[in-house]
Amino acid sequence: MATSTHPNARPPFYRDTQVIAILMQAFFLILVVAAGWFLYTNMTTNLAAINNASGGRLSWSFLGQTAGFEISEGPAFRPEQSYWRAYMVGLANTLRVSVAGVILATLLGVSTGIARVSNNWLLSKIALTYVEVIRSTPLLVQLLFWYFGVIATLPAVKEAAEWPGLAFLSNRGIFITWPFLTESGAPWFWWLVGGAVAGAVVAWLRRRHLVHQGLPGGGLILGVATFFLVAIVGFFVAFSAARLPDTIAYELKRGDRGTLFADADGDGKYKPEIDRALPYVPITLLDAGGQPLATETTDGDGAFRFFEAPAGGTSLTWTTPPPVFLSEPERQGFNFRGGLSLTPEFVALLLGLVVYTGAFIAEIVRAGINAVPKGQWEASRAVGLGTADTLRIIVLPQALRVIIPPLTSQYLNLVKNSSLAIAIGYPDLFYVGRVIVNQSGAEVQMILVVMATYLSFSLITSLFMNWYNRRVMIIER
């Protein structure tokens, strides 16, 4: 019995809980690594058997091949471009629907959650019905309903419903008059970014100054004023310095259509990888004698088309565009051209995702509000605050602490559910990935890429939400 009573004496290693813990961790780690290694070698051996012509290795060279297919919406894409570029277009589409969906679903969910706990009987019952019905139906069924059920009832293109000068509604989509940044507006965009940064810094400094002085108030007004000042200054600077690139060139086909672009290699042919297309430039079609035949503006992807122009167009001239161009949709040929177009696929997907996720968010918000002790409500009533003010100042800030973690899950669900776009023809990244798999046969590579993309979206969202959660969570002793 030689155990000393020294406080730092440790038991022998086989009874030392710390050592045992470390050993178990190491053992478990070896187990996990071995399992991962087994799965990996299993996959590579099977792949080698299937792909024995390419040596059984995963080759990534297919990403540079020509895609050959069109994508119906998203950033400008031509079939001559590569699979990688097609995937990027799909990625942009997913981001577009996810960001819009998250914002709208939050708004809808918070309002419905508040409606659920409201004293107004009709309002709370309507919210209840909405939540229960939407939560009980599969999302795919809802998406198909929105798409096929809704576009079937919209008017055909020829009889499109019109808001004069503002928008058109038809079963080909919603077309809205919209301002776009042009070539000369691009530098202005950087001024705006700078203005936003400057405004944020000014607001922060002002707030810090006020806090030091012990005065109430915030820096918001000053920050917004700074932003507008910088924006206006930037507008005039950009406008006066506006110039089209020197290497500007055009391709004219069939006398009435083609592309206007900045020719990087000077060969007069538009190559999407190296030449840059010029959008929203006013152009005039001239005939052989130099007489103007028609005027138009190039589209968002630099392409132009003169509808109903007389034949014999041989050359083009252009003028420098203003920084912002107000694009109005008009019916030409089979479709509407111009303006901001929201296709039925996009609208149906957005509606389906927002309505579905909104129902879940409503329940989370309701749980959060119910988690705030009743004493808070009574105290705020005693102080004289009405329901709306109570909610805004007292209850919701406390409810946020309960709401944020499950809300993160719902946001991630929305992003992942956007992959159902494939069912209604919206070209999101999963859809484009599937087409690439079918056309090129590279299944494993594309699945890895798609999984990695969704994983990074989710990790970034989680990261941000966890940071926000740490800021609002209850700090107990």
Place this chain on the structure above:
Amino acid sequence: MNRRFSMMGAALLIIAIIYSACAAPAAAPAAAPAVTEAATSVATAPEAAPAAEVAAPVAQTGSILDTVKERGKLVCGVNNQVPGFGVVDQDGNYAGFDIDFCKAVAAAVLGDATAVEYKYANSNDRFTLVKTGEIDVLFRNSTWTTTRDSAEVGMEWMPVNFYDGQGMMVRKDSGITTIEDMDGATICVQSGTTTELNLADYFRTRGLAFEPVVFEDNDKTFTAYDEGRCDGYTTDKSGLVSTQTKMTVPADHMILAETMSKEPLAGAVAQGDPAWADAVRWVVFGLIQAEESGVTAANVQEMLASEDPTIKRLLGVEGELGSKLGLPNDFMVKVLEQVGNYGEIWNRSLGPDTPFNLPRDLNDQWTNGGLLYSPPFR
């Protein structure tokens, strides 16, 4: 509290076990007939194996021909949304031009045209399913192209069983008479198909613009066109004819005269299995040769006594051609009795008695000016 949790956990476990047991037996009864005739030691394995084999795609080291014989059933990848080629009725029975080819292969290998499990393969999945071994053979109106033949997509293509071309369907009241009128139109097309690529090529070379609306399966594609989402709907002309019958008002639509591309439709198996590829290939050739030689389902028994050496070799009366392919020597007799020759398959699904009444044109025997030409059976 603890006791309640553990009882709930036990109940969930029991439910899970019962459910998984109930999900398996769909495969077990099919193995029963094979068990009764196979040897004992082999019998115990297929009973447990089919449930796993149909579900687990493993790279086969032996030939698929042996796997199919052992399994006693052919897994055939088909379409279920194209009337005339591959469609399923409300009782779950598959019928169509491509389906009959599946039946022919099953009759040749297993002696029974009904020993087929049909698996729907959508346009994006179909080749992956073949490559991983989940389906043995694909008869799903798929076009033979260089990329699909190469190691990249990894298919081995059977003889063309339908020479088709891509066409465009529009509404009669749209005022469109040729594809040149469709500049800027919206066109519904199915994703992952040669149709999608050909459409882009055809329009691009003519300097025409179009807006695609793309879906994964045929049903959604033509429904969107029918509802007015698109001005045009494009797929193989045979698909257009058969889908027209599914429109709400078929008479409102018409198929434009232009053929936008060559679409040779053929069956496909996985690359790297020459025994299986040869077996399926010669079943298809056998159907074509039978029509050329005039052997039908009705007269095959009489033809066994024929003096024509080609027919004698085709039906296995003379020579060992079947055995050389790994099939029973009289495989064509079984095929013709149960399915018929190429002409009978055509008439059953696409002939004058059907709503389609497609003209034979290129799909006729070489003796009649078409492209069907079987290498000799010798």
